[in-house]
Amino acid sequence: MKAAVLVRTGNPDKAYEIQERPMPKPQAHEAVIQVEAFGLNFADVMARRGLYPDAPPLPAVLGYDVVGRIHELGSDVKDLKVGQRVMALTRFGGYAEYAATDARGIAPIPEDTPVGEAVALATQYGTAWFCAREVTNLHEGEHVLIQAAAGGVGTALVQLAKHSGCTVYGTASTHKQDYLREMGVDHPIDYRTTDFYDAVKKIRGDKGLDVVFDSLGGKYLKNGYKLLGSGGRLVSYGAADMATGGRKSGLRMLRVAMGFGIYSPINFVSTSRSMLGVNMLRIADDRPDALKRTLNGVVDFYEKGILKPKVGGTFNVDQLAEAHDFLESRKSIGKIVVTW
Ligand SMILES: NC(=O)c1ccc[n+]([C@@H]2O[C@H](COP(=O)([O-])OP(=O)(O)OC[C@H]3O[C@@H](n4cnc5c(N)ncnc54)[C@H](OP(=O)(O)O)[C@@H]3O)[C@@H](O)[C@H]2O)c1
Structure with a gap:
């Protein structure tokens, strides 16, 4: 063959x-x-x-x-x-x-x-399902941020979140904004030209998000976590930001790795926010x-x-x-x- x-x-x-x-x-x-x-x-x-x-x-x-x-x-x-x-x-x-x-x-x-x-x-739909229905449950009325929402997994997450009756904030490159709107994303955000953290804050104020789906890693994850309100969950399932900048670069990878931030379970408990990781290879294996x-x-x-x-x-x-x-x-x- x-x-x-x-x-x-x-x-x-x-x-x-x-x-x-x-x-x-x-x-x-x-x-x-x-x-x-x-x-x-x-x-x-x-x-x-x-x-x-x-x-x-x-x-x-x-x-x-x-x-x-x-x-x-x-x-x-x-x-x-x-x-x-x-x-x-x-x-x-x-x-x-x-x-x-x-x-x-x-x-x-x-x-x-x-x-x-x-x-x-x-x-892509399997990953989205596992993120949105196995490790976290989306509920009607929740405010949900989906990073890279026009991609393969992103599209699937938008469809699952809309089906659950959530208000969806979706980030994507400039030329994908119309596609986000067509899918019913309530708040499309061009994160190539706008800081997504500021954009969400402006819409949501201090009320915070209920769920963040992060496939970018680094500072995107850290800022996504900061947007969560009480009871909020962040699902981390990728680090696409590592790919920014063309050739493989140790410095770039280190910068993204350090950008994730450092977290303590004490903080998870005291603020009632959580972070969940998904790797479908591990799920397929184990x-x-x-x-x-x-x-x-x-x-x-x-x-x-x-x-x-x-x-x-x-x-x-x-x-x-x-x-x-x-x-x-x-x-x-x-x-x-x-x-x-
Ligand atoms: N954990 C798991 O088991 C699992 C399984 C499947 C996928 N994933 C992860 O989920 C994410 C989406 O996967 P996918 O296959 O559906 O791909 P995709 O979303 O169709 O394509 C990747 C998208 O990421 C955005 N992006 C952000 N930073 C980027 C960069 N530096 N270089 C290139 N693209 C960048 C781009 O969208 P914009 O142009 O809109 O920014 C791009 O279209 C990936 O991070 C992938 O590794 C994880």
Whole structure:
């Protein structure tokens, strides 16, 4: 089978080679999927840039989400069928014609589901669901800030928060502001030209936010935490700010790391605010039942029309470098899909 292999870190045009690789064989708890399309995730950009500690050593096949048909089942897998159309969260290995993954990270999808929408459901909607419905519960009337709200996970969080009846503050680059409004974001904020902390303060005064979803890290997280009111929860699930400034820079990473700030449980108790961390790789590895619950929830809401993924770009595998460049350059809105 063919796979797009990350052979070196750096610019996307030199980073990948299409290579012949052995067919994956499923372990007892796994299934092998014949891949129709795979998705890009921001973690792939971080891995390609050498900024992602969880990435496998090179040469590596990246890829967190695929859509396709079940090709082969491991001996313990009883609830899936060969030929069934599915979406899946893969623990790497998705940039390939065939991918093996834990069956509990696979969810059947209707035959007529558009491939781009289906690809978005696994990792980005799965992450958003886990953040918004497992580690914290959104309640009607809550005021919620979503950073990078026009991205893949951001779009999913906006849809979940609006469904829960929340007032949504969403940040994004200038050219994505109309998209935020179209999605129903109550307070779109251009954080490239305005300080988001001041913008939220101006609207909300001293009442504070109930929930902040932070995918940027560093000073964004610290200022987001400062915006929380009593009972507020901050969910940290990314550090995209590490990618700012082009080439990998130790100084930049140190500055972002120091920007997070230092926290004490005493302060959490005395101010009744909390901070929660999410890493879907850890969930996929250690809490497969929670992952299954999450993916089932996502598919259920998708089928009911509550969740509607936005496909921001579809590329052929030959254009993988272009697709990566599009995501890294902050031009993209929603999900980026790559077909074989
Ligand atoms: N913890 C987990 O398990 C988990 C799982 C999935 C994703 N994530 C994280 O969730 C975030 C969103 O992931 P995604 O795949 O949905 O990507 P995405 O949001 O579609 O793309 C990333 C967006 O982040 C914003 N951004 C902010 N600073 C940036 C920078 N320095 N360089 C590039 N973009 C920057 C850009 O939006 P603007 O142009 O609007 O600023 C960009 O479009 C990422 O931080 C990712 O690592 C975490």
